[in-house]
Amino acid sequence: MAKKPRQKILFIDDIPALCEEMVTTLCNEGLEAESNLSPLDAIPKVVRGDYDLIITGMVIAELGGFEIIRSIRGGGCRVPIIMVTGFGTEQSAIEAARLGVADYLTKPIESKELVARVRRVLWEHAPSPPTRHKSLARMISGDAKMNTVFEKVKTIAPTESRVLILGETGCGKQLLAHAIHQQSQRSEQPFVEVNCAAIPSNLLESELFGHEEGAFTGASKKRIGRFEAAGNGTIFLDEIGELGFELQSKLLHVLDSGKYTRVGSGKDQISHARLVSATNRDLMKEVELGRFRADLYYRLNVISIELPPLRERPGDISLLAQHFVNQFVPEGRQPPTFTPSAVEMMRLYPWPGNVRELQNFAEQLAVLHRNTHIEATDLPSRIVQHGLAGPNAVSSKERLPFRKAKDQFEREYLLGVIQDANGNLAEAARLSDMDRAQFYRIAKRHGLTTNPDS
Incomplete structure (x- = not known):
């Protein structure tokens, strides 16, 4: 049987000696704890879901305890928080309760009391495995269907395979594409998005591949396209079902050979970007109706992910x-x-x-x-x-x-x-x-x- 992972505790305060004392006390009792002297450094990690319990001081030079709590809650994170202070007042206790603090401790604190309070809060807030909320990049969910999607993303993201995301408008296809990029080995490279439905068809080729100076009326200077801007990163073509037939052929050429040319140029450029695309259309039906190239569909649909609608x-x-x-x-x-x-x-x-x-x-x-x-x-x-x-x-x-x-x-x-x-x-x-x-x-x-x- 797999060993249950220990719950992670973070103590935030700007007094090094206090941080060391708190962490030592908790670790000696078999708890997994660490500290951070900088609230501004700690908050993004907390919001990301790296910890199961936060213990924070109230008076911290960089950011006060109440501001820390508001920043964490403002980021949508519901992690339990214990506040520790040597300046406890009735008003501060009321404010802590109003902000949803799980416990409020006034120094000095006995080691046994600290550990007992921490264990109680961890127990009360420990989610049951079937309902644990999952997160992926900026996406969160407590649904089993989405958990399957998240696990699939974690599997395919490190590969170089093209991905086609399917789903209704507004269900999060853009966020999922960004999550694929963030989980990939290209995460430090650019993520470039193109909404194929939002750009007029006569300008879309230039948007994708760039153009040379004088290539058409209004082309007063050379412009690089989105494929070139993506470099070794990821290019995300949203609503790819809106591409016209001529552009479908040019995109197919890029996928087959990696080569493309700027509008008005005869010189080949090479694309090294990974392609992720998305559509709210049934592309197979579009193929049957003759509106979408079958060969392009199969090049795009190496791996498909279907996002379930919210209902x-x-x-x-x-x-x-x-x-x-x-x-x-x-x-x-x-x-x-x-x-x-x-x-x-x-x-x-x-x-x-x-x-x-x-x-x-x-x-x-x-x-x-x-x-x-x-x-x-x-x-x-x-x-x-x-x-x-x-x-x-x-x-x-x-x-x-x-x-x-x-x-x-x-x-x-x-x-x-x-x-x-x-x-x-x-x-x-x-x-x-x-x-x-x-x-x-x-x-x-x-x-x-x-x-x-x-």
Whole structure:
């Protein structure tokens, strides 16, 4: 049986002696810990998901403890954080709680107490393996289908094979292409993107291959194309199904020989870039209809990856919505969280614009919403109306008043998730992707904190 990896702890403070003492104490108890004297250096690593627990001081010259927490949460990272301070006040404790700090310790701290608190926080926040959120470059997901996609990317990225990404508009094809580049041996080289649908067909050849001075009207100077700019990196051709037939032939020549010529030149240039392409079209159908070259299709489709639309991975809806809200909330404001009724309403909606539509809606909420919680009634009308008109909708004569229906839904939701967690309210809160205090408060209102079957 594979040994379970130890959870990684990072201590952030600008006092070297304190960092050494904390790390030594934790490591002596079998925990994996390290320190960082620079918050600005540490925060990107934390947001990237390198650690399972953060312990931070409050007074740090480069960046204070509260600013560190806001930066981590603003990056969409929900890692548990313990704050340690020698200047504890009631106001600072309240602020720490408001920012969602998992624990708040005042120095001096006994070694045994520190270790006990750390173990408790790690245990309470340890995700179950089936629901652990996965990340790849700037992509995150808790869905099994996306986990399969991520693993495939990790396998193919280090190779030189061409990749064709398939999926509906707005489901993240550009991010996946960037992830392939970042996971490849070319990651230090340029990543050059061309949206074939956004450039007029008469200018696209020059955009791809460049042109010489005087090659056509308006060509006042020589220009290098995107293939040349990509160098030894990656060139990403988005919406490649929009290429005209003539350009398809020229691209095929590049893929076959590695050679191309600038517009207006007879001299061959050599491309060393890796090609990743994407489309929302069924290219095989386009081939059958005579609109796309079969030989080009097979050159592009060495390895294909299909990104599922958002409606087919409902578990990602609340995860991504909260991630985007955290990302876009104005500085200095606490990100609002979604209530269970809002989450359920969002899951009923089909998201025709996929992740892009979800991101735009979440950004609007992050900027305009002033309350600490986002209720179902705060969602855009198209989402609410679709949810109310769904397969479980009732007639107007049978329909309950909204407040009563909301309370009924909340209680049924909480009952179900508490049963799934075998009565463990901390685990139920985690399954609901809710803050524990918020979950307990709602459960208590419905009388579920002692006997969930009542």
